[in-house]
Amino acid sequence: MRPMLALILALWCQDIPEALRLPETEFARRRTEIVERFPDGAIAIDAGPLAEVGSDANTPVFDFKYLTGFHDPEGVLVLAGPKTAVFVSDVRKVPGIETVLRIDQFQAWANENLLKQQRIYTKLRAKNLASLSAAVGNVELVGTKLGPELTKLRLIKGEAELRLMRKAADATNAAHVAAMKTLRPGLNEREIHELVVSTFKKEGCPELGFPPIIAAGKNGTILHYMKNEKEIGKDTLMVVDIGAAIENYVTDITRTLPTSGKFSEQQRKHYLCVLDAQKAAEAVCKPGATFSDLERAARKVFEERGLTEWSYAHSKDFQVRHGLGHYVGMAVHDSGSYREKFVAGMVITIEPGWYDKDAGYGIRIEDTYVITKDGFDRLSAGAPREIEEIEKLMKKKDY
Numbered sequence: 001m002r003p004m005l006a007l008i009l010a011l012w013c014q015d016i017p018e019a020l021r022l023p024e025t026e027f028a029r030r031r032t033e034i035v036e037r038f039p040d041g042a043i044a045i046d047a048g049p050l051a052e053v054g055s056d057a058n059t060p061v062f063d064f065k066y067l068t069g070f071h072d073p074e075g076v077l078v079l080a081g082p083k084t085a086v087f088v089s090d091v092r093k094v095p096g097i098e099t100v101l102r103i104d105q106f107q108a109w110a111n112e113n114l115l116k117q118q119r120i121y122t123k124l125r126a127k128n129l130a131s132l133s134a135a136v137g138n139v140e141l142v143g144t145k146l147g148p149e150l151t152k153l154r155l156i157k158g159e160a161e162l163r164l165m166r167k168a169a170d171a172t173n174a175a176h177v178a179a180m181k182t183l184r185p186g187l188n189e190r191e192i193h194e195l196v197v198s199t200f201k202k203e204g205c206p207e208l209g210f211p212p213i214i215a216a217g218k219n220g221t222i223l224h225y226m227k228n229e230k231e232i233g234k235d236t237l238m239v240v241d242i243g244a245a246i247e248n249y250v251t252d253i254t255r256t257l258p259t260s261g262k263f264s265e266q267q268r269k270h271y272l273c274v275l276d277a278q279k280a281a282e283a284v285c286k287p288g289a290t291f292s293d294l295e296r297a298a299r300k301v302f303e304e305r306g307l308t309e310w311s312y313a314h315s316k317d318f319q320v321r322h323g324l325g326h327y328v329g330m331a332v333h334d335s336g337s338y339r340e341k342f343v344a345g346m347v348i349t350i351e352p353g354w355y356d357k358d359a360g361y362g363i364r365i366e367d368t369y370v371i372t373k374d375g376f377d378r379l380s381a382g383a384p385r386e387i388e389e390i391e392k393l394m395k396k397k398d399y
Helices: 003-014 024-036 062-068 103-113 128-135 144-156 161-181 187-203 217-221 264-285 291-304 387-394
Strands: 042-046 075-079 085-088 097-100 119-122 141-142 215-218 236-240 244-246 253-258 349-351 352-355 361-364 367-371 377-379
Touching: 003 161, 003 236, 003 387, 024 075, 024 144, 042 062, 042 128, 042 144, 042 291, 062 075, 062 144, 062 161, 075 103, 075 141, 075 352, 103 128, 119 128, 119 144, 128 141, 128 215, 161 187, 161 236, 161 367, 187 215, 187 236, 187 352, 217 352, 217 361, 236 361, 253 264, 253 387, 264 291, 264 349, 264 352, 264 361, 264 387, 291 349
Parallel strands: 042 119, 085 097, 119 141
Antiparallel strands: 042 075, 075 085, 215 236, 236 253, 349 367, 352 361, 367 377
16 A cells, blocks of 8 residues: 555544444455355456546445455455455555455466356456456356345445444534525635535544535526535525535435525425425335335325426426435445335435526435334434524524
């Protein structure tokens, strides 16, 4: 490991309480679980370079870190019983794995240790797959099954993971409250952005799950607006879509705030529709339900109130398209099939929206939920979402 990188990681770890760190046994358990799913062969998985923070391209890359506890852009992990090994850019100690070699030793090691395998299940980039193929000759390489099984494992969060996600949610809730108390017309979106980031750090979460979205007025109708550079106008709305992260575990919580401290009659009407649609989805959110069930419940509210034109939707009949929710975990849009029935341990969001480009504002309310055996636990309950609660927090300022 490069000295500067080691120093940075050491400084990060100092900020993370011991009780929140994932133990070595957690990664050993995960490796054991994936090996048990492939009893007839070895496993080979690599890491690859990370894209920008919050990018969906990172989601599958985190599989390597899920099994090892660290990221190395050149890293390769081989699980083959007692011949387990990790190959990295610079040799380092990996808890629970005795054989740690440089990546340039991968092909020679595979040739010496994997030739007797019946098959090898792979999730490798082209260059590493070519090296493995050259090393093992006629051993069958299966490249279609390992990724989906890792996705299934990552879909169910254990208690150690949930502790981190609750910590990230608490920091994000605190940042939302800080934004509510600070927001006023004339500020720049960037000032709220910096407040959010500083609150994350103050609350013990040194990482971003994704770049903050601080979108006032018409910027709130842009789904992934991240410039955060415009002056905040009066008598409009501002979408605050943010998520802290700790130890690579993230959260995703969105609130929509009246920039002058009070919702107008029209804004209130639209906001309540979005909130009621979210609550309708919550009413059916439990083990056995699917995202489709939640979608139908939320959509019915928009349809009953005649507010489908600017609502979120997958349908080509509507002008704004995003799903009602997504999985959350090591990535803000985490691994998982959207056809899965919910089971305890899944973590999802529910985020209906209304984007009125004529009125010049967007509304999105997003909460993060852990599916429990009886229903769900809303990790974002600490960030007020009721109109009266938001206005109460904001009314102390002199506009």
